[in-house]
Amino acid sequence: MGQGPERHLNRREVLALGALGSAAAAEAVSGHDGMLGGPIRRYTDTLQWNEGLTDAPEAAEAGGGWRYLNDGEVGFLTAAVDRMIPPDPTGPSASEAGVVVFLDRQLAGEYGQGARFYLEGPWGKGTESQGYQSRFTPAQFYRHAIAAVEKAVGHSENGKAFKDLAADRQDALLKKMESGDLQLDGPITSKAFFAFFLQNVLEGYFSDPIYGGNKDAAAWKMIGFPGAHYDYSEWVTAYNQPVPVETVGLTGRNAWNRG
Amino acid sequence: MAKAMPKVDVVLVGFGWTGAILAQQLCDAGLTVLALERAASRTTPDNWATTFDQDELRYMWRHHLFQNVKYSTLTFRNNVNQTALPMRHLGSFLPGTGVGGAGIHWNAQIWRWLETDFKLKSHNEARYGKQATADLTLQDMPVTYQELEP
Numbered sequence: 362m363g364q365g366p367e368r369h370l371n372r373r374e375v376l377a378l379g380a381l382g383s384a385a386a387a388e389a390v391s392g393h394d395g396m397l398g399g400p401i402r403r404y405t406d407t408l409q410w411n412e413g414l415t416d417a418p419e420a421a422e423a424g425g426g427w428r429y430l431n432d433g434e435v436g437f438l439t440a441a442v443d444r445m446i447p448p449d450p451t452g453p454s455a456s457e458a459g460v461v462v463f464l465d466r467q468l469a470g471e472y473g474q475g476a477r478f479y480l481e482g483p484w485g486k487g488t489e490s491q492g493y494q495s496r497f498t499p500a501q502f503y504r505h506a507i508a509a510v511e512k513a514v515g516h517s518e519n520g521k522a523f524k525d526l527a528a529d530r531q532d533a534l535l536k537k538m539e540s541g542d543l544q545l546d547g548p549i550t551s552k553a554f555f556a557f558f559l560q561n562v563l564e565g566y567f568s569d570p571i572y573g574g575n576k577d578a579a580a581w582k583m584i585g586f587p588g589a590h591y592d593y594s595e596w597v598t599a600y601n602q603p604v605p606v607e608t609v610g611l612t613g614r615n616a617w618n619r620g
Numbered sequence: 621m622a623k624a625m626p627k628v629d630v631v632l633v634g635f636g637w638t639g640a641i642l643a644q645q646l647c648d649a650g651l652t653v654l655a656l657e658r659a660a661s662r663t664t665p666d667n668w669a670t671t672f673d674q675d676e677l678r679y680m681w682r683h684h685l686f687q688n689v690k691y692s693t694l695t696f697r698n699n700v701n702q703t704a705l706p707m708r709h710l711g712s713f714l715p716g717t718g719v720g721g722a723g724i725h726w727n728a729q730i731w732r733w734l735e736t737d738f739k740l741k742s743h744n745e746a747r748y749g750k751q752a753t754a755d756l757t758l759q760d761m762p763v764t765y766q767e768l769e770p
Binding site: 494590 | 663664665666667668669670671672674675676677678681682683688689690693695696697698702703705706707708709710711
């Protein structure tokens with residue numbers, strides 16, 4: 362044997378050696394630039410991909426027209442979401458970014474139909490920690506809540522609809538909904554509706570454009586998030602640096618599609 | 621009528637990470653093992669492909685890979701003075717489903733055990749007396765820290 366004393370590698374040394382080996386292998390394929398100029402890693406001959414059988418997301422239906430919302434609801438939602446996220450020089454308003462389209466497609470689809478909600482008895486008012494205890498699907502919840510809000514608004518604002526009020530009145534009403542001070546007829550409190558609605562507005566503004574909101578990935582561009590790239594691992598330690606790559610959603614880019 | 625199946629040495633309920641590791645060990649030991657798994661299989665390329673697994677809406681907010689409480693949920697209350705009500709959608713905890721359903725969204729920090737973690741019964745008895753541990757269901761592990769230390 363060599364000059365050194367004969368010995369077995371312990372586990373830690375083997376791991377360290379493995380890391381060295383990978384670095385050497387990566388060096389060998391340099392010339393392919395990753396995002397930061399690192400080598401592209403290739404994984405082949407592993408698991409099969411079954412085209413057409415993948416659990417891919419379903420895109421929101423494109424095209425105009427509403428799948429669930431009626432005109433009055435569209436009017437209320439458009440006005441309300443644009444007070445939550447108004448247009449400004451940094452980015453589009455919620456409705457410009459397609460949030461109302463997102464809400465419509467979500468409520469028309471399996472989310473709105475309560476596909477993942479348990480909606481059988483026993484029923485009770487419940488405590489705050491017992492969470493959602495409404496008998497309504499999310500779609501029904503919106504329908505009843507918006508009708509109740511518009512009724513309350515009509516009483517306090519001389520019969521006007523929410524969308525026809527001045528922005529500061531709309532803001533005041535939204536704040537009363539958030540705190541629960543706006544009294545609504547029926548089983549839904551304004552506070553419960555506002556919390557539900559706010560969550561869905563944020564989802565619509567920031568989730569993948571495939572679902573109808575975040576149009577042209579405008580919300581992602583605004584915050585500097587480049588989207589659904591396969592791999593950000595090269596950037597993990599690049600703290601506080603912009604990531605100057607093209608923003609991309611789950612549908613990818615045309616260049617990635619087969620001709 | 622119940623259908624009688626051939627007898628096996630071991631039946632595993634669930635065939636995720638834990639079940640698969642156990643099955644390997646038990647089969648290696650020469651036992652006949654049957655694993656029951658209620659849900660469909662999943663594979664990386666088909667179920668969380670790099671082309672769509674970045675989807676926060678579907679996976680985080682819509683609970684796409686988790687158990688669907690529409691079909692089976694549980695009731696809960698925070699104290700005996702309340703009336704238990706069904707959990708109508710997932711929130712405070714996220715039970716998985718499918719093969720390896722818990723494993724695929726598992727995340728945690730696993731700290732290396734202390735030497736005393738392997739012998740909680742004898743350690744606490746030595747330190748606090750038998751009286752202190754009388755009501756506890758403590759046991760020492762059959763292996764020691766020294767045996768497992770890398």
